[in-house]
Structures are given as C-alpha cells and as structure tokens.
Amino acid sequence: MNGKALLSGIVLVGNVIGVAHAGQFDQAPKMTLVAGSSPGASSSGVRHGGEGAEKSSLTVTPDYIMGPEDVLEITVWKNADLSKQVQVRPDGRISLPLIGDVSAVGRTAAQLTEEISARLKSYMENPTVSILVREVNSYxxxxxxxxxxxxxxxxxxxxxxxxxxxxxxxxxxxxxxxxxxxxxxxxxxxxxxxxxxxxxxxxxxxxxxxxxxxxxxxxxxxxxxxxxxxxxx
Known part of the structure; x- marks a missing residue:
C-alpha cells in the first residue's frame, strides 16, 4: 500500500470514530410502558416495541416516573373522542378533552391513570383508562x-x-x-x-x-x- 492510500485509510477510520463519538448522546432511549386495564395489556405492565425496536440499557419498571417530552398514548375504553396521544409539555402537564390540564411529571403511569379516571367520573360511569408510554424522552x-x-x-x-x-x-x-x-x-x-x-x-x-x-x-x-x-x- 502506498503512502497516499495509507493516509486516506487513516482519515476514513478517524472520521468514523468521530461520528460514533458525536452520536453517543444524541438519542434518548425509547420503550413502552402500559398502565390500566385495556384489553391487550401485558400482565407484566410493560410493552416493548417490535422485533427491530432499539434496545436500551435502561431498566424500565412500572415505577417509571414520567417527565417532560415523554409521549403518552391515553386510551379511554370505547370512547375514541377522549383517547389521544400527547406529549408531556415542558411545564409538566398534558391536556385532555373534558378534564383539561393534568400534571404528569413526577408520576407513574398508574398514578396518572388513577387521576384521569377519577376526573372522568364526573362525565361518565366507571371509565376505563389505560396509559402507554410510547416514547421515553425525559431520561x-x-x-x-x-x-x-x-x-x-x-x-x-x-x-x-x-x-x-x-x-x-x-x-x-x-x-x-x-x-x-x-x-x-x-x-x-x-x-x-x-x-x-x-x-x-x-x-x-x-x-x-x-x-x-x-x-x-x-x-x-x-x-x-x-x-x-x-x-x-
């Protein structure tokens, strides 16, 4: 190998290493948690993405505390108008039909499910609510x-x-x-x-x-x- 080719190879390897290092902290881990009793929920309270989903070194449990920028899918059983996907705002809140703003930061999915269910009881009998954490962006x-x-x-x-x-x-x-x-x-x-x-x-x-x-x-x-x-x- 001549000197010019060797130098080009070194530069290429250096660029690849530099890109890998720069991207080390670019992406937050993503996984899905579910709280509630909607049909299809796993018994463990945790849902993972498909076969090609990105794996994370984070250990996520039902005790996961939600934070800003997390993406939540909130489902009210048999009520599509009240079901929606929301992102936790920087102020720590989400907005939902009928009940308005609800604090999400600092709570588990189960705790948030309980409050939403309680507030919906003013509008319907025995609401069944489930919450899926679609994206974990606040870690x-x-x-x-x-x-x-x-x-x-x-x-x-x-x-x-x-x-x-x-x-x-x-x-x-x-x-x-x-x-x-x-x-x-x-x-x-x-x-x-x-x-x-x-x-x-x-x-x-x-x-x-x-x-x-x-x-x-x-x-x-x-x-x-x-x-x-x-x-x-």
Whole structure:
C-alpha cells in the first residue's frame, strides 16, 4: 500500500470514530410502558416495541416516573373522542378533552391513570383508562455553566452528581465547584426544588450525601467564581 492510500485509510477510520463519538448522546432511549386495564395489556405492565425496536440499557419498571417530552398514548375504553396521544409539555402537564390540564411529571403511569379516571367520573360511569408510554424522552439531565462540555445528556443507568460532572468533561478553570446547584422538579411536577452541593465536601470531607443520584429532568448548574455573590451586609 502506498503512502497516499495509507493516509486516506487513516482519515476514513478517524472520521468514523468521530461520528460514533458525536452520536453517543444524541438519542434518548425509547420503550413502552402500559398502565390500566385495556384489553391487550401485558400482565407484566410493560410493552416493548417490535422485533427491530432499539434496545436500551435502561431498566424500565412500572415505577417509571414520567417527565417532560415523554409521549403518552391515553386510551379511554370505547370512547375514541377522549383517547389521544400527547406529549408531556415542558411545564409538566398534558391536556385532555373534558378534564383539561393534568400534571404528569413526577408520576407513574398508574398514578396518572388513577387521576384521569377519577376526573372522568364526573362525565361518565366507571371509565376505563389505560396509559402507554410510547416514547421515553425525559431520561435526560442538563449540565450547565462552568463545565467543559455543557449540554443535555441521557441517563442510561443510575448516575450520580459527580458522574454527571465527569460526563460533561469536568470543571473549567473559573468554576465555583463548591457552589453547585441542582434544580429538580417538585412533587407532581410543581415548581423547582434547589439542591446545593460542594465538590470538596463530597471528595475531601464527609459529604457523600451530597453526591446525589440524579433524576430525569435534573438541571445541574456550576456557576463561575465571578457569579458567586457575597451576602449583603
């Protein structure tokens, strides 16, 4: 093989590796969960896609907590007008005929099914509702601020705060690493809770409880030293 051909081969391999690395975090895992009692539901409460469905390393159970951008198929038995496919909005809610907005974030499919059924009882007798999670798009976290690779990353397994910082390629030189803040949706998707953490406390002191396990939708913010405001006198 001459030198020109060898160089072309090296460039081609490098490009393939680069594309594979760039796409590592591009797609969120997709699977389907079902809650309710509609005919055809599996006894385990979980439905998977067809033969060619993308496999995920995530272990999804009926305890799955729904989040923003998840796609839900809601079926009201023998009532096509009330059945629809919806995407959870950024505010954590979905909109349904008759009953309007319902909070979905922070709930399991079974919990959401129970509320929708209860609210539909004002309009019909003994409604039978089932919910299928068609797409899981909310198993993602956001690492923002003074990290070397800020962005949105999917959670493919249990991930701690320190692991998330590592995924984002660590702190920049001006990071206030002891002033980390994690913003997390509150109960039933209402509001945002603020969780503070110190890198030095976690690593050097007895602060391992600050190395929290992250949840879908968590926003990790690492401010710069110049953003840290001194308390007013």
């Amino acid at each position: 993602q976290i956001y690492v923002l601020g003074e990290v070397n690779a800020p962005g949105k990353y999917p959670l493919k397994s249990k991930t701690t705060l320190l692991q998330a910082i590592t995924i984002a390629h660590g702190f920049t030189q001006v990071a206030a690493r002891n002033k980390i803040v994690v913003f997390r949706f509150g109960k039933d998707g209402e509001g945002l809770n603020k969780i503070k953490a110190s890198y030095d406390d976690i690593v050097l002191r007895d602060g391992s409880d600050q190395n929290i396990e992250l949840k879908p939708g968590d926003q990790i913010v690492v401010p710069s030293e110049t953003m840290v405001v001194l308390p007013s006198r």
